[in-house]
Amino acid sequence: xxxxxxxxxxxxxxxxxxxxxxxxxxxxxxxxxxxxxxxxxxxxxxxxxxxxxxxxxxxxxxxxxxxxxxxxxxxxxxxxxxxxxxxxxxxxxxxxxxxxxxxxxxxxxxxxxxxxxxxxxxxxxxxxxxxxxxxxxxxxxxxxxxxxxxxxxxxxxxxxxxxxxxxxxxxxxxxxxxxxxxxxxxxxxxxxxxxxxxxxxxxxxxxxxxxxxxxxxxxxxxxxxx
Numbered sequence: 001x002x003x004x005x006x007x008x009x010x011x012x013x014x015x016x017x018x019x020x021x022x023x024x025x026x027x028x029x030x031x032x033x034x035x036x037x038x039x040x041x042x043x044x045x046x047x048x049x050x051x052x053x054x055x056x057x058x059x060x061x062x063x064x065x066x067x068x069x070x071x072x073x074x075x076x077x078x079x080x081x082x083x084x085x086x087x088x089x090x091x092x093x094x095x096x097x098x099x100x101x102x103x104x105x106x107x108x109x110x111x112x113x114x115x116x117x118x119x120x121x122x123x124x125x126x127x128x129x130x131x132x133x134x135x136x137x138x139x140x141x142x143x144x145x146x147x148x149x150x151x152x153x154x155x156x157x158x159x160x161x162x163x164x165x166x167x168x169x170x171x172x173x174x175x176x177x178x179x180x181x182x183x184x185x186x187x188x189x190x191x192x193x194x195x196x197x198x199x200x201x202x203x204x205x206x207x208x209x210x211x212x213x214x215x216x217x218x219x220x221x222x223x224x225x226x
Contacts, residue, residue: 006047021106035059069095115183
């Protein structure tokens with residue numbers, strides 16, 4: 001089976017143009033015009049990447065994203081008609097890996113999908129077992145525990161944590177993390193990094209407001225505190 005892309009978009013014209021562009025890349029495209037249909041399609045045949053419009057009739061894109069996240073770590077790109085920080089942050093908080101603002105160029109969409117696919121299929125060599133105080137990371141097993149209790153991270157959160165953990169004490173700028181975790185830099189947005197760091201802290205820190213592991217270095221970026 002080839003790579004499957006699920007697009008969730010209620011505007012028929014946009015849905016058709018996206019399908020045409022993605023099929024030109026050789027990908028198999030499944031379409032849904034609303035949230036309920038999207039979940040039926042996804043449950044029947046899970047996709048490799050999901051593209052979700054925020055403004056959907058009935059069940060909105062945020063809820064579709066949260067529903068998919070309950071059962072899968074598939075890469076998700078949210079689409080918004082406005083470059084609105086609230087919508088963007090809400091989409092990422094719902095579990096999306098990335099976002100696009102309408103109108104977007106087909107080449108940009110394809111580039112982002114390829115980057116997410118490369119990342120999700122990457123088998124880079126890593127340190128298999130790391131411990132930082134009460135934080136334990138088993139990279140080969142995809143397991144993270146805090147004080148002996150396993151915590152669930154999305155694929156992006158896990159990749160981000162491992163990137164920091166493999167280089168403890170090193171400060172990573174947002175631009176470097178965009179390149180190393182998401183696979184792109186020049187068209188990325190630093191908000192992707194900030195929101196995922198915030199989500200990561202709520203899961204691996206005893207006190208997310210005063211993190212001991214994933215810390216901010218003002219004006220420079222983020223690091224994993226040794």
